[in-house]
Amino acid sequence: MNPRNQHFALVAIVLLVILSAGVAFAEEDQKPDRRSFFRLSDHDVLLPIISLEWGAPDRFSFTSRYIHELGEKFDDQEWFNSLSLSISPGWSGGRASLGYMLLWDPKSSQDFGIFSELRATYLRTWGEPMYAPLTDENYLGAEFSLGLSFLLKVSGGYYWLLSPVDGHDDSFVGFHVGVGI
Numbered sequence: 001m002n003p004r005n006q007h008f009a010l011v012a013i014v015l016l017v018i019l020s021a022g023v024a025f026a027e028e029d030q031k032p033d034r035r036s037f038f039r040l041s042d043h044d045v046l047l048p049i050i051s052l053e054w055g056a057p058d059r060f061s062f063t064s065r066y067i068h069e070l071g072e073k074f075d076d077q078e079w080f081n082s083l084s085l086s087i088s089p090g091w092s093g094g095r096a097s098l099g100y101m102l103l104w105d106p107k108s109s110q111d112f113g114i115f116s117e118l119r120a121t122y123l124r125t126w127g128e129p130m131y132a133p134l135t136d137e138n139y140l141g142a143e144f145s146l147g148l149s150f151l152l153k154v155s156g157g158y159y160w161l162l163s164p165v166d167g168h169d170d171s172f173v174g175f176h177v178g179v180g181i
Contacts, residue, residue, distance in 0.1 A: 043069045050086075051153050051180025057129035057172070058090030063180065067101065078106050084117065092127040092135075097143065115147035115181045123159055123174075133170040138162040141174070147181040 099119025
């Protein structure tokens with residue numbers, strides 16, 4: 001791993017330690033709920049580690065996410081719309097995404113929901129990325145993700161090289177499978 005990528009990994013680890021420390025030192029009204037969500041306001045949620053994944057191009061990765069819930073909440077509501085910002089550092093690449101999430105949370109069943117998300121993604125590869133034509137390059141992509149509760153998450157995306165080399169089309173398809181949303 002080159003020094004710049006080691007620096008990125010170190011920053012990600014330090015960020016996780018800081019976010020995890022917030023759980024232990026949170027004030028009474030700011031404590032996370034049973035799944036370690038931090039509710040920042042009525043419409044804003046911070047999820048320090050929301051999924052663990054394996055896929056291409058970044059191999060093993062985890063995702064941290066900020067969610068801004070849209071609209072008003074009602075007791076009988078089953079559909080929720082949100083905007084999300086996420087970072088997903090991985091073994092052979094890292095992603096930063098802006099997305100639109102849709103959650104179906106039926107009132108008839110606790111701890112069950114179906115999540116879907118469409119997002120624009122900035123991808124940086126390093127090391128030995130799977131299926132990416134080049135390493136140490138920047139890509140822009142579109143991804144779609146589908147999750148069943150917190151049990152299973154699958155996603156796929158298409159990525160375009162931001163600075164094509166010698167006019168070659170170095171775009172590729174990526175995928176991820178994991179646990180979380």
